[in-house]
Amino acid sequence: RKWAVVAVLKPLTFDREMVYKTVMNKHKPWIETSYHGVITENMDIVLLDPPLVALDKDAPVPYAGEICAFKIHGLEAPFEAVVLNGTSGEGQLRARGPVDCELQKEYTFIIQAHDCGAGPGGTGGKKSHKAVVHIQVNDVNEFSPVFREAQYQAAVTEGKIYDNILQVEATDQDCSPQYSQICNYQITTSNTPFAIDRNGNIRNTEKLSFDKQQQYEVLVTAFDCGQKRSTESVAVHIDVKPVCKPGWQGWNKRVDYEPGTGSKQLFPKMHLETCGGPLSSVRTMVELQTSHIGKGCDRETYSEKSLQKLCGASSGSTDLLPAPSVSTNWTASLVTDSGRDSDLIFRFDGRQAAKIPDQMVPQNLTDQFTIATWMKHGPTPGLRAEKETLLCNSDKTEMNRHHYSLYVHNCRLVFLLRRDFTQVDTFRPAEFHWKLEQICDKEWHYYVINVEFPVVTLYVDGVTFDPYLVTDDWPIHPSQIDVQLTLGACWQGGEVTMPRFTQYFRGSLSGLTIRPGKIESQKVISCLQACKEGLDINSLESLGKGIKFHFNPAQSILVMEGEDLENMNAALRKVSYINSRQFPTPGIRHLHISTSVQCFGEDTCISIPDIDAVVMVLQPSEPRITIAGVDRLTRPVADLRGPAGLTLFQDLHIISTVTKGDTASHHTAGRLGVQEEIIHNLDYCDILVLGEELRPEQEGLQLQRSTLLGKHLDATNSTSGMSIYGVDSMSNYEQVIRQVHYHNWHPTQTPDRKFRLTCSELNGRYTSNEFTLEISVLHKSEAGEHVNHMVAPPQYMQVVHHPAMVHSLYPTHVPSAATVVIVICIAALVVVVVLGIYRIHLTHQQEGRSSDTTKEGELDWNDSALNITVNPMEVRD
Numbered sequence: 057r058k059w060a061v062v063a064v065l066k067p068l069t070f071d072r073e074m075v076y077k078t079v080m081n082k083h084k085p086w087i088e089t090s091y092h093g094v095i096t097e098n099m100d101i102v103l104l105d106p107p108l109v110a111l112d113k114d115a116p117v118p119y120a121g122e123i124c125a126f127k128i129h130g131l132e133a134p135f136e137a138v139v140l141n142g143t144s145g146e147g148q149l150r151a152r153g154p155v156d157c158e159l160q161k162e163y164t165f166i167i168q169a170h171d172c173g174a175g176p177g178g179t180g181g182k183k184s185h186k187a188v189v190h191i192q193v194n195d196v197n198e199f200s201p202v203f204r205e206a207q208y209q210a211a212v213t214e215g216k217i218y219d220n221i222l223q224v225e226a227t228d229q230d231c232s233p234q235y236s237q238i239c240n241y242q243i244t245t246s247n248t249p250f251a252i253d254r255n256g257n258i259r260n261t262e263k264l265s266f267d268k269q270q271q272y273e274v275l276v277t278a279f280d281c282g283q284k285r286s287t288e289s290v291a292v293h294i295d296v297k298p299v300c301k302p303g304w305q306g307w308n309k310r311v312d313y314e315p316g317t318g319s320k321q322l323f324p325k326m327h328l329e330t331c332g333g334p335l336s337s338v339r340t341m342v343e344l345q346t347s348h349i350g351k352g353c354d355r356e357t358y359s360e361k362s363l364q365k366l367c368g369a370s371s372g373s374t375d376l377l378p379a380p381s382v383s384t385n386w387t388a389s390l391v392t393d394s395g396r397d398s399d400l401i402f403r404f405d406g407r408q409a410a411k412i413p414d415q416m417v418p419q420n421l422t423d424q425f426t427i428a429t430w431m432k433h434g435p436t437p438g439l440r441a442e443k444e445t446l447l448c449n450s451d452k453t454e455m456n457r458h459h460y461s462l463y464v465h466n467c468r469l470v471f472l473l474r475r476d477f478t479q480v481d482t483f484r485p486a487e488f489h490w491k492l493e494q495i496c497d498k499e500w501h502y503y504v505i506n507v508e509f510p511v512v513t514l515y516v517d518g519v520t521f522d523p524y525l526v527t528d529d530w531p532i533h534p535s536q537i538d539v540q541l542t543l544g545a546c547w548q549g550g551e552v553t554m555p556r557f558t559q560y561f562r563g564s565l566s567g568l569t570i571r572p573g574k575i576e577s578q579k580v581i582s583c584l585q586a587c588k589e590g591l592d593i594n595s596l597e598s599l600g601k602g603i604k605f606h607f608n609p610a611q612s613i614l615v616m617e618g619e620d621l622e623n624m625n626a627a628l629r630k631v632s633y634i635n636s637r638q639f640p641t642p643g644i645r646h647l648h649i650s651t652s653v654q655c656f657g658e659d660t661c662i663s664i665p666d667i668d669a670v671v672m673v674l675q676p677s678e679p680r681i682t683i684a685g686v687d688r689l690t691r692p693v694a695d696l697r698g699p700a701g702l703t704l705f706q707d708l709h710i711i712s713t714v715t716k717g718d719t720a721s722h723h724t725a726g727r728l729g730v731q732e733e734i735i736h737n738l739d740y741c742d743i744l745v746l747g748e749e750l751r752p753e754q755e756g757l758q759l760q761r762s763t764l765l766g767k768h769l770d771a772t773n774s775t776s777g778m779s780i781y782g783v784d785s786m787s788n789y790e791q792v793i794r795q796v797h798y799h800n801w802h803p804t805q806t807p808d809r810k811f812r813l814t815c816s817e818l819n820g821r822y823t824s825n826e827f828t829l830e831i832s833v834l835h836k837s838e839a840g841e842h843v844n845h846m847v848a849p850p851q852y853m854q855v856v857h858h859p860a861m862v863h864s865l866y867p868t869h870v871p872s873a874a875t876v877v878i879v880i881c882i883a884a885l886v887v888v889v890v891l892g893i894y895r896i897h898l899t900h901q902q903e904g905r906s907s908d909t910t911k912e913g914e915l916d917w918n919d920s921a922l923n924i925t926v927n928p929m930e931v932r933d
Contacts, residue, residue: 080114080117080120080174081114081117081119081120081171081173081174081180081181081182082113082114082120083112083113083114083120083182084112084171084182084183084184084185085110085111085112085123085145085169085170085171085182085183085184086110086111086112086113086169086184086185087108087109087110087111087167087168087169087184087185087187088106088187089185089187089188090187090188090189090190091104091105091106091108091167091187091188091189091190092104092105092190092191092192093105093149093189093190093191093192094191094192094194095151095155095191095192095193095194096193096194096196097154097155097156097157097158097193097194097195097196098154098155098156098196099151099155100150100151101148101149101150101151102135102148102149102150102151102191104149104189107146108126108137108146108147108148108149108167109144109145109146109147110123110126110145110147110169110171110184111145112145112171114171115143119171119172119173119174119175119176119178120171120172120173120174121143121171122142122143122171122172123139123142123145123147123169123170123171123172124139124142124170124171124172124173124178124181125137125139125169125170126138126139126147126167126168126169126170127167127168127170127183128165128166128167128189129165129166129167129168129186130165130166133163133165134151134152134153134155134163135149135150135151135152135163135165135191136149136150136151136152137149137150137167138150142172145169147169149167149189149191155193156193157193157194157195157196157230157231157232158199158229158230158231160193161192161193161231162190162191162192162193163189163190163191163193164188164189164190164191165188165189166186166187166188166189167186167187167189168183168184168185168186168187169183169184170182170183170184171183193231194232195230195231195232195234195235195236196230196235197230197234197235197280197282197284198230199228199229199230199235199284200228200280200284200285200286200287201226201227201228201238201278201279201280201284201285201286202226202227202228202229202286202287203224203225203226203276203278203286203288203290204225204226204227205224205225205290206290207290207291207292207293208222208224208290208291208292208293209292209293209295210222210258210292210293210294210295211294211295211296211297212260212264212294212295212296212297213296213297213298213299213300214263214264214265214266214296214297214298214299215263215264215265215299216263216264217259217260217262217263218259218260219257219259220257220258220259221250221258221259221260221294222257222258222292222294223255223256223257223258224241224252224256224258224276224278224290224292225238225256226238226241226256226278226286226290228280228284230280230282233281234281234282235280235281235282235284236280237280237281238256238278238279238280238281239254239279239280239281239283240254240278240279241253241254241255241256241276241277241278241279242276242277242278242279243258243274243275243276244275244276244277244289245273245274245275248272248274249261249262249264249272250272250274250294252276256276256278258274258276258292258294264296265296266296266297266298266299269296270295270296271293271294271295271296272293272294272296273291273292273293273294274291274292274294275289275290275291275292276289276290276292277289277290300329300331301329301331301665302328302329302330302331302333302653302662302663302664302665303328303329303664303665304323304326304327304328304329304628304649304651304664304667305326305327305328305329306323306325306326306327307322307323307325307326307667307669308323308669309669309670310669310670310671310672311633311669311670311671311672312671312672312674313633313635313671313672313673313674314674315635315637315638315639315640315673315674315676315677316638316676318634319592319594319632319633319634320632320633320634321594321629321630321631321632322342322631322632322633322647322669322671323628323629323631324629325629326625326628326629327625328621328624328625328628328651328664330621330653330662331662333653333655333661333662334655334656335621335653335654335655335661336619336654336655336656337617337618337619337653337654338617338618338619338621338624338651338652338653338654339615339616339617339651339652339653339654340615340616340617340624340628340649340650340651341613341614341615341616341649341650341651342591342613342614342615342616342628342631342647342648342649343612343613343614343647343648343649343650344589344590344591344612344613344633344645344646344647344671345612345645345646345647345648346589346612346645346646347432347498347499347500351401351430351432351500351502351566352432352499352500352501352612353500353587353588353589353590353610353612354587354588354589354635354637354640354641354645354673358739358783358818358819359739359819360375360566360567360569361375362739362768362781362782362783363583363584363783364580364584365768365770365782365783366583366768366783367580367583367584368579368580368583369571369576369580369584370571370574370576370580372571372572372573372574373426373569373570373571374416374417374418374569374570374571374572375567375568375569376412376416376447376541376543376568376569376570377400377402377429377543377565377566377567377568378400379400380392384416386410386411386412386413386416386543387402387410389408389410390402390403390404390408390410390543390544391403391404391405391408393564400566401430401564401565401566402544402564402565402566403563403564404544404560404561404562404563404564404565405562406560406561406562407560408544408545408560409542409543409544409545409557409560409561410542410543410544411540411541411542411547412540412541412542412543414538417449417539417541418570418572419572421460421570421572422572422573423507423508423509424507424508424509424573424574424575425507425570425571425572425573425574425575426504426505426506426507426569426570426571426574426575426576427447427462427471427504427505427507427568427569427570428502428503428504428505428567428568428569428571428576428581428584429446429447429502429503429565429566429567429568429569430500430501430502430503430565430566430567430568431446431500431501431503431563431564431565432498432499432500432501432563432564433464433495433496433498433562433563433564434496434497434498434562434563435467435496436464436466436562441465441466442465442559443463443464443465443470443546443559444463444464444465444559444560444561444562444563445461445462445463445542445544445545445546445559445560445561446462446463446464446543446544446561446565446568447460447461447462447541447542447543447568448460448461448462448463448541448542448545448546448547448559449461449539449540449541449542450539450540450542450546450547450548450549451535451537451538451539451540451549451550452537452538452539452540452547452549453537453538453549453550453555454537454549454550455535455537455549455550455551456548456549456550456551456552457474457532458472458474458546459474459532459539460472460473460474461546462505463546463559463561464495464561464563467491467495467496468489468490468491468495469489469490469492469495469503469514470487470488470489470490471487471488471505471512471514472486472487473485473486473487473488473507473509473512474486474529474531474532475509475531475532482531483528483529483530484510484528484529484531485509485510485512485526485527485528486527486528486529487525487526487527487529488512488514488523488525488526489523489524489525489526489527490514490521490523490524491524492516492521494516494517500564501516501517502515502516502517502518502581502584502585503515503516504576504581506575506576507575508575515578515581517585517608517609517610518578518581518582518585518586518609518610519608519609520578542557543565543568544557544560544561544565545557545558545559545560545561546558546559582609585609585610586610587610587611587612588635588636588637588640589633589634589635589636589637589640589645590610590611590612590633590634591607591611591612591613591614591631591632591633591634592611592631592632592633592634593605593614593627593630593631593632594630594632595630602618602619602620602623603616603617603618603623603624603627604616604617604618605617605627614631616628633645633671635673638676638736639676639678639679639736639817639818639821639822640673640676641673642673642674642675642676643672643673644670644671644672644673645670645671645672645673646668646669646670647667647668647669647670647671648666648667648668649666649667649668649669650664650666651664651666652664677714677715677716678714678822679712679713679714679734679736679817679822680712680713680714680715680731681710681711681712681738681815681816681817681822681823681824681825682710682711682712682713682824682825683708683709683710683813683814683815683824683825683827684708684709684711684827685705685707685708685709685827685829686706686707686829687827687828687829687830688829688830688831688832689702689704689829689830689831689832690831690832690833690834691831691832691833691834692833692834693803693804693833693834696798696799696800696803696833697799697800697801697803700797701758701797701798701799701800702797702798702799702800702831703794703795703796703797704743704796704797704798704811704829704831705793705794705796705813705829706794708790708793708794708813709790710738710786710789710790710815710824711733711786712733712734712735712736712786712817713731713732713733713734714731714732714734715730715731716730716731716732735785735786736786736817737783737784737785737786737817738783738784738785738786738789738815738816738817739781739782739783739816739817739818739819740779740780740781740782740815740816741779741780741781741789741793741813741814741815741816742777742778742779742780742813742814742815743757743777743778743779743780743793743796743811743812743813744776744777744811744812744813744814745775745776745777745809745810745811746810746811746812746828747807747809747810748807749775749776750775750776750777751775752775754800754801754802755798755799755800755801755802755809756773756775756798756799757773757777757778757796757797757798757799758773758796758797758798758799759771759773759778759780759792759795759796759797760795763791763792763795764792767782767784767788767792768782768783768784768788769781769782769784769788769789769792770782771792777811778796780792780793789815793813798811798831800833803833804833808830808831808832808833809830809831810828810829810830810831811828811829811831812826812827812828812829813826813827813828813829814826814827
C-alpha cells in the first residue's frame with residue numbers, strides 16, 4: 057500500500073510543472089482569416105491586404121507573446137513567409153523564385169502564425185488558426201504582337217468598293233487583358249488605296265482598276281493595349297481581277313511549232329468562262345488562216361504541172377498562165393507576185409489582160425472538158441458591179457459573141473457555154489450560176505469546172521457545188537469569124553469603133569488550165585488542193601458522244617458543238633496543229649476562234665469575244681544537197697562518135713545532209729557538228745553547157761525516153777543543155793542523169809567540152825553545189841579519169857566507214873619484193889597489149905577516112921530519142 061501512494065504523488069508533481077508553463081503561454085497567435093496579395097511578375101515581394109501581422113495576447117510576456125514563424129501549407133506555392141519583427145508580429149510574403157504571369161496568374165494557399173512558446177527553446181509554442189491567402193500576379197508588357205499568318209492573300213473585282221476585303225489578326229502572349237489584347241492596326245505602306253480599322257478589317261478607299269494595277273502589296277503592323285508594336289509587319293497581297301467577262305481563258309497568244317514533231321496541242325489549258333450563266337449549247341469554230349503563204353496553205357511548193365503528175369492527173373492540159381518566156385510571151389505584160397515557196401501568181405487590177413496565141417488555144421472542146429484555176433477575189437466596189445472576166449472566148453472581129461467564158465458578177469461565179477448549130481439546134485442550158493461566200497472572201501480557193509454537157513459541176517477546194525441557177529439559150533449561128541481566147545478581160549472585136557478589152561478582172565489567178573476531151577476525177581481534184589498543214593484532233597474517240605465536230609476539206613476550219621461546257625472545254629484542249637512537210641515554210645500562221653453560246657429559253661445570252669493567236673513555225677534544218685562523181689573524162693575520139701555516145705555522169709552520186717549539233721558550235725572553236733543523211737525529193741536538175749553552145753549539126757545531148765518511164769520526170773533538151781524536172785526521189789534522178797549521153801560526130805572540130813550540173817528542191821529554195829564535168833578528147837593515148845575532190849564531204853562532216861571497208865581503205869601490211877616484181881611485169885604486159893590494139897585501130901581509121909568523109913554529108917541524125925523543146929534556162933515548170 058505504501059508503494060501505491062508514492063506512485064501517485066510523483067505524477068502530481070509533473071502536472072504541476074505543466075500547469076505552470078501553461079499559465080505562462082495561455083493564448084494562440086491571431087491573424088486575419090484571409091489575405092489578398094499582389095505580386096508583379098519577375099519581382100519577389102508580395103503586397104498583402106491587410107498586411108501580414110500576427111497578434112498574441114500573451115504579450116508582453118517574453119516568448120509566449122512573440123511570433124517566431126509564419127508557415128505556408130502547400131509546397132506547390134512558390135512563396136515563403138518571413139517574420140520581420142517577432143515582438144510586433146509583422147511578417148512579409150516573398151516569392152521563392154521568378155513568378156511568370158503567362159504560366160500562372162493566381163495562387164491560393166494556407167498560412168499560419170506560430171509564437172515562440174513558453175521559453176527560449178520554443179517549447180510549448182502555439183499556432184494560430186489557418187488563414188487563406190489569395191495572390192494575383194500582375195503582368196508586365198514583355199511580349200510584342202505577332203500575326204497569325206505569315207502573309208495574307210485576297211482578291212477583289214475592279215470597280216467596286218468593299219467594306220471588308222479581308223481581316224488580319226495578331227495575338228500577344230502577355231497574360232493580362234491590358235497587354236495581351238490588340239488595340240490597334242496600322243498600314244505602314246504609303247500611298248495605297250486601302251484602310252484598316254481597329255479589328256484588322258481592310259477595305260479599299262477607291263475603286264480599283266485592273267488595267268491600272270493588277271496586284272497590290274501592303275504592309276500592316278499591330279499594337280497591343282500597352283502600345284507595344286509588333287516586331288515584324290505582315291504583307292497583304294490583294295489581286296485585282298477584271299469584271300467577270302465571258303470568254304476563253306488559259307490560252308497562249310503564241311504557240312511555237314518545231315518541224316518534224318508531228319501534231320502539237322494548241323490550247324492544253326483552255327477553258328470557257330461563262331460567269332455562272334446557265335448554258336444550253338456552245339458552238340466554237342477554230343480557223344487556221346494561212347492566206348499569206350502561197351495560195352493559202354503550206355503545200356509542197358512544186359509547180360502546178362509537177363503536182364498534176366504527182367496526183368495522177370490526166371495528160372493533155374493546156375497551161376494558160378505559164379511563166380513568161382520566148383515561147384510563152386503572152387503573160388510577159390501581166391503583173392506577177394511570186395515567191396520562192398509558191399507557184400507563179402498573176403495579179404489583175406482591172407487594167408491587165410492577155411490574148412492567148414491561136415496555136416495555144418485548145419481546139420477540140422467537146423461535150424467533156426475541165427477548166428481549173430486558183431483564184432483570190434474580193435467584193436467589187438459599186439452598187440451594180442460590172443462583170444469580171446477570168447477567161448473569155450469571143451469573136452475576134454465583126455461581131456461580139458461570147459462562145460464560152462468564166463466570169464464573176466456581184467460575188468457570183470458564172471460559166472457561159474454557147475454551143476453552135478453544128479452540135480445542137482435546140483434551146484439548151486447556156487449559163488450556170490453559183491453564189492458562194494468563197495468568191496468574195498479575199499482568200500485563195502481552188503476552182504474546178506467539170507463539163508459533161510449539159511451537166512456542169514463546180515468544185516471549190518474539193519467540195520462539189522451545184523449551180524443555183526441555169527439559164528437556157530439558143531445555139532450560136534455558124535459563121536466564118538475567128539475567135540479570140542483572152543485572160544483577165546473579154547475581147548470586144550466588133551460592134552465598136554475601136555476593138556478593145558472589156559469586163560476586166562480584179563483579183564489574183566494562178567495555174568489556169570484547160571483540159572479538153574476529159575473531165576478530172578474528184579480524187580485528183582482533192583489531191584491538187586490538199587494541204588500539208590492543218591488542224592487536227594488528238595484522240596477522236598475521247599471526244600465523247602455529246603460533241604459534234606466538222607472539218608472543211610483542207611482541214612483549216614474546225615467546227616465543234618456540244619451541250620456540256622466541261623466536255624467542250626476538254627474537246628478544245630485536244631485541238632492540235634500539224635504540218636507534214638519535211639521543210640515547212642517558217643513563219644507565223646494566224647489562228648482565229650469564234651464562239652456562240654445559247655442559254656435555256658433564249659437565242660443568245662452572253663457574247664464570247666473572238667480569239668486571235670499565232671502558230672510560229674520555226675526554221676527547219678536546211679538540207680545540203682551534194683553532187684559527187686568523176687569530174688574529168690578523157691576519152692578517145694571513137695567513144696564520142698560511137699552509136700551509144702559518151703555517158704557523162706556514169707559515177708554520179710546525189711546525197712543530202714542536215715547538220716545537227718550543239719547550238720554553241722558557232723561560238724566554240726573546234727567543236728564539230730554532226731551531219732545526218734536524209735532522204736527527200738528533188739524537183740529539177742539542169743545540165744548546162746559552159747562556153748559555146750552545142751552545134752546541132754555535129755553534137756548534142758541524148759536521153760532515151762524509156763529511161764523516164766515509171767517516174768514522175770520529164771526532160772527538155774536544147775543547145776544550151778538539158779533540164780530534167782518533176783518531183784521525184786534523188787535515186788530516180790541519179791538513174792536518169794546517169795543515162796545522159798553526149799554525141800559528137802566531129803570531135804576533132806570541137807574544143808573540149810564542160811558541163812555544169814545543179815539540182816534543186818522546192819523550186820530553188822535548196823540548191824546543190826555546182827558540179828562541173830570536163831571532157832577531153834584523146835587523140836593518141838588512152839582515156840583516164842579524175843575524181844573530183846572538191847565535192848568531197850566537208851571537213852566538219854563525220855564520215856563513218858563500214859567495218860568491212862576498213863581493211864580495203866587502210867591497208868596495214870607492206871607487200872613483199874616478189875609481189876612488187878609480179879605487179880610490174882603484169883603492168884608492162886598490159887601496156888604492150890594496149891599499144892598493139894591502138895596501132896591496129898589507127899590503121900583501120902586511116903583506111904576508112906576517105907569513105908567517112910563522103911558519108912558525113914549523107915549522115916542522117918537519128919533524134920528519135922531526143923526531146924528538144926525549149927531552152928530550160930528560159931522556162932521551167
